[in-house]
Amino acid sequence: MARKTVRIAMNGVTGRMGYRQHLVRSLLAIRDEGGLDLGDGDVLWPEPVLVGRREHALKTLADRHGLEHVSTDLDAVLADPSVDVYFDAQVTLAREDAITRAIAAGKHIYTEKPTATSARGALELARLARDRGVKHGVVQDKLFLPGLLKLKRLIDGGFFGRILSVRGEFGYWVFEGDWQPAQRPSWNYRAQDGGGVVLDMFPHWEYILHELFGRVETVQAHVTTHIPRRWDEKGKAYEATADDAAYGIFGLEGGVVAQINSSWAVRVNRDELVEFQVDGTEGSAVAGLRECRVQHRSATPKPVWNPDQPATESFRDQWQPVPDNGEFANGFRAQWELFLRHVALDEPYHWDLLAGARGVQLAELGLRAAAEGRRLDVPELAL
Template sequence: MTRRTVRIAMNGVTGRMGYRQHLARSILAIREQGGLELGDGTTLWPEPVLVGRREHAVKAIADRHGLEHWTTDLDAVLADPSVEIYFDAQVTAARAAALRKAIAAGKHLYCEKPTAASLQTALELARSAQDAGIKTGVVQDKIFLPGLRKLKRLIDGGFFGPVLSVRGEFGYWVFEGDWQSAQRPSWNYRAEDGGGITIDMFPHWEYVLHELFGRVTSVQALATTHLPRRWDEHGKPFTATADDAAYGIFQLEGGAVAQINSSWAVRVHRDELVEFQVDGVHGSAVAGLRNCRVQHRGTTPKPVWNPDLPATEPFREQWQDVPDNDGFDNGFKAQWELFLRHVALDEPWRWDLLAGARGVQLAELGLRSSAEGRRLDVPELSL
């Protein structure tokens, strides 16, 4: 067995997602399992080089996990020929400039979404990477979640027949930060810092819909700021300039309609923080992060509307759980492993910077739709 080391510059690991999901639960988890077996007698060993602006924070993470390599000098890391991959989980506003540097340095790229704050920049990055001949990947974690993998299994098996509609509910109450601390960084609520739920979540909905049901062909959205006053990490009040809720209607290739609500100002009355209900001619399903339940047309009850009597039907009990039938690893780790195999073995890969640009496009059009109060077509992108 041969061990091949791949050095990965990981920028943004002091943030919540960069640390928990990408470093601890993905790269370090791959190391804990002994590396990534490639199937040809080679084990790929990821060697992270932690990058961040705050020296004490980066060093603390390195010390916690016994990692030797960390720095605050991104340029020096990119100039190091032994570093093959650059990963970016910084705030959105800082991402494009760092990706440009990494492309110029010839590094393979893997990054969080959105890839940029505008479609023009996202496409520029995708074209530059293509011209440089480097491999690129964008995190599209939702499609690797157990609930959506079960949903994909149903779709591939023809369970739904023609799909009619998709209804999505995402969100939870993010505290304002005055009498209870907020669960999200304050920059999420400042448009000038790249915040806003539309730019955060519409890229997710683009790839979920695209992967499972078909390309989004039109969007009609309403983005709003329900809570205009919040408090930052230092207890200082500020005016929220970014949207904290977005309500979208998406027409899909093939005719199905998707409606997805996204909100950081909603209290949860559902089984999971995100749920999708898919209704087809032959059956329906409700999928969340981990679970998926179905109701086939042969077992669909016949409710009758009668507001004068209390409801007696146990509606939730009329659905059947979809079994796991497989082991489901962490979604971020699963996609990391596929990207590493793509880099090492040139295996097929479709979640590149162009796919990331589609997400930015949908967010941009969603915000424009909201501002103009009309439905907008979503042109197909190409390089």
């Protein structure tokens, strides 16, 4: 058995997502199981190189997990020929420049989204990677969630008949930070720092809609800042200049209509933090992060509208759960494994920087549609 080592520069692992999902639950979990099985007796061994600005924080993480390599000098890491992959989980504003430098250094690229703060910048990254001949991938983790995998199973099996519409609800109340600490970093609420729910969430909605239902062809949106004053990590008040809620309508190829609400100023009254209801001529489904419930045409009850009487039936109980029919891996790890196989074996991989650019494009057009108060076409991107 041959063990092949792939050295991965991981920039931004001191943040919550970079640390928990990408380092611990993905790469370290692969190492804990002896590496990634490539077949024919070969195993791929990921070797993280932790990169960031705070040396003490990096060394603390390295010591905690028995890792050897940390650096605060990104250029030195990129100049190291033994480093194969550059991964970016930094704040959005820092990402485009770092990825540009990594591409120039000939590193394969794997990155969180959004890949840039503008569609032009995101598309340029895809062009640079193509011209440099490096492999590249963008995290599109929600496609690997159990609830959406079950939903895709229904779509592939023809359960819905002709799909008519998709309705999504995402969000929760993010504490203002005055009398309870906020659950999200304060930069998320400052436009000048790359914050905003549209730039954060519309790239997610783009790849979910694109992969499951069809390309997004039009967008219209109402975007607002419901909570204009928040308190940062040090308890200092600041003006929230970024949008914290967006109400979008997306026209998809084939005539499907999608409506998705995204908000950090909403209290949860649903089973999961994100849910999508899909209605079709033959049946409907509601999918969340993990669960999925269905109601077929043949089992659809006959609701009766009577505002003068209390409801006599539980509408939620009229839906049937979709079984797991197998084990679901952590979505971030599942996509990491696919990308590493792409790097090591040249296996197909289509969640690339061009796909990431589509997400940034949709966010940019969503903000413009809201500002102009009209529906905009979403041109198809190409390199």
